[in-house]
Each structure stands twice: as C-alpha cells, then as structure tokens.
Amino acid sequence: MTDLPFVSALVQADLPVWEQCLQTEFLQKMENGTLSEDCFKSYLVEDSLYLREYAKIFAWGMTKATTMAAMRTYYSLLSFVQENEDLTRLRYLEEYGLREADIQSLPLRPENRAYLDCMIDAARNGEGEAECLMACLPCMLSYGWLFQKLLQRSPAVKDTYYGALVLDYAGPGYDAACRAWAERAEAACTGLSPERAARCRAIFHACSEHELHFWEMCATPRTDI
Ligand SMILES: Cc1ncc(C[n+]2csc(CCO)c2C)c(N)n1
Structure with missing residues (x-):
C-alpha cells in the first residue's frame, strides 16, 4: 500500500496496537487451539450485535453524501458487510443452536x-x-x-474449529476488498486541511484502540447466553 500514503501512514502508526490485539488471550487461544467454545460463542453473539449497529455508520455517512x-x-x-460477514458467523451460530433473531434483544x-x-x-x-471511512477502516x-499474521505464524489453525473464520479474513478475496476500501479512503482523505487530516488520524487511532478493547473483552465470556 505504498502508493496510498495517507492510509499507509495510519496503518504503520497503529501496527503496535494491532500487534497487541494478536497478543490478547482470545486470539492467542484461537491460534493455539485452546479457545473454549463458550468464549467463541460469546464473541459471535457480541459481534452479531456489533455488526447490526455497525451498519448504521453507513446510514449516517449517506445522509452527508454529496x-x-x-x-x-x-x-x-x-452489502459487503451484510453478505460476507454473515455467512460464516451464521453457520457457527446455528451450530450453537442460536438464531440471529434470538439474540437481538441482548444488551451490548x-x-x-x-x-x-x-x-x-x-x-x-x-x-x-x-x-x-476513518471510523470503519481499522475494523x-x-x-x-x-x-x-495468525495463519502465517500458525498454519495449523486452518484445521481447527476456528479455521473457517480465519480463512474468511486471511484469503485473497478479503485482501482485494481491503485494498479497494483503502483506495477509497485514500481518495477521501487526499487534500484535506491539516486540521481535518489530524482529526481523521485521531478517529482511525481511537477505533484501533477500541478493536483492542473488544478482543480483550472477549477473553471473558458473557454470562447471559
Ligand atoms: C469487533 C469487530 N471488528 C471488526 C470486524 C470485522 N469486520 C466488520 S465489518 C467488516 C467489513 C466487511 O467484512 C469487517 C472485516 C468484526 N466482525 N467485529
């Protein structure tokens, strides 16, 4: 992504935070095959609620589109979020006997x-x-x-119960989608005033930190499902 200077600089600046995500208990356990199904189930439920609300970011974006x-x-x-995020997640939820409709009333x-x-x-x-776009990009x-990274470091993860989820995000199809979003974000952030560019960097960084907190939270399962 060296041809996308704004986005590349954001990613470079936040790699230490993403490295910390990789070191969280949840992802370490996913990587070494010791993650409990309770934790994973809880992650899926929380993430389903997250994705429902996440869609509203674009709704706010649309109200301002010029x-x-x-x-x-x-x-x-x-539509990418709804289609791609859903397939694997819904299949796992189903294995736990959970339907999307059943979890909608749970608190975040x-x-x-x-x-x-x-x-x-x-x-x-x-x-x-x-x-x-700065808010959506870290996710x-x-x-x-x-x-x-997880797959490179521990290729055997693909043969575990969590392999399908890992492969969804580690494959060339997802990588190409990321590239397209990064290009779109680069275009949106080109030529901004220094003040606005700084605000954009702050949004991206804050959201990276929230990703870390989300992973940290997932080490402890919910007690209401
Ligand atoms: C907490 C949390 N953060 C990021 C993602 C991943 N994610 C959400 S939307 C999207 C783009 C379309 O797939 C991606 C990759 C998630 N599922 N949950």
Whole structure:
C-alpha cells in the first residue's frame, strides 16, 4: 500500500496496537487451539450485535453524501458487510443452536457500545466521507492483517474449529476488498486541511484502540447466553 500514503501512514502508526490485539488471550487461544467454545460463542453473539449497529455508520455517512460515488461506496460497503460477514458467523451460530433473531434483544457489553459510539459519532458529527471511512477502516483492515499474521505464524489453525473464520479474513478475496476500501479512503482523505487530516488520524487511532478493547473483552465470556 505504498502508493496510498495517507492510509499507509495510519496503518504503520497503529501496527503496535494491532500487534497487541494478536497478543490478547482470545486470539492467542484461537491460534493455539485452546479457545473454549463458550468464549467463541460469546464473541459471535457480541459481534452479531456489533455488526447490526455497525451498519448504521453507513446510514449516517449517506445522509452527508454529496456525490453518487460516495453513495455507492456506502451501499457497496453495507452489502459487503451484510453478505460476507454473515455467512460464516451464521453457520457457527446455528451450530450453537442460536438464531440471529434470538439474540437481538441482548444488551451490548460496554466495550462494544463504546466502540460503536465512537464510530457513529465520527460518521454523524464529522464533516463527511473522510471521517466516516476513518471510523470503519481499522475494523476492516485490522481483521485482514490479524488473520493473515495468525495463519502465517500458525498454519495449523486452518484445521481447527476456528479455521473457517480465519480463512474468511486471511484469503485473497478479503485482501482485494481491503485494498479497494483503502483506495477509497485514500481518495477521501487526499487534500484535506491539516486540521481535518489530524482529526481523521485521531478517529482511525481511537477505533484501533477500541478493536483492542473488544478482543480483550472477549477473553471473558458473557454470562447471559
Ligand atoms: C469487533 C469487530 N471488528 C471488526 C470486524 C470485522 N469486520 C466488520 S465489518 C467488516 C467489513 C466487511 O467484512 C469487517 C472485516 C468484526 N466482525 N467485529
């Protein structure tokens, strides 16, 4: 991504945070095959709630779109999230006897709520596409980076129960999607005033930190499912 200077600099600056994500108890256990199904089930439930709310970031983005190109970015992101995020997750949920409809009334845990509030605030109160995309990007790019690393370091993970999830994010299809989002974010962040560029960097960084807190939270399962 050296041809995307704004986005590359963001990623470089936050690699230490993403490295910390890899060191969290949840991902370490996923990598070495000792993650309990309780923890994983809890992650799936929390993440399903997260993804439902995550869709609203694009809704806020759309209200501010000034071009058809921006509109298209939002709806293609929205449909990608709904289609790609859902397949594997719904299959796992089903194995636990959980249907998506059954978990909708569960409360979001505080770390999840705080992360979503941060993203929604950026999309709702930011000036436009740049802020909205900065809020979404760490979630998208960190997953690609994390699961590629995990698979490189421990190829045997693909033969574990969690292999399907890892492969979803570590493959070339997901990588190509990340590249397309990064290009879109680069275009949205090119030529911003220094003040606005700094605000965008702060949003990206805050969201990377929230990803870390989300992984940390997942080491302790929910007690209400
Ligand atoms: C807490 C949390 N953070 C990131 C993702 C990953 N993710 C969410 S939307 C999206 C883009 C389309 O797939 C990606 C990669 C997740 N599932 N849960």
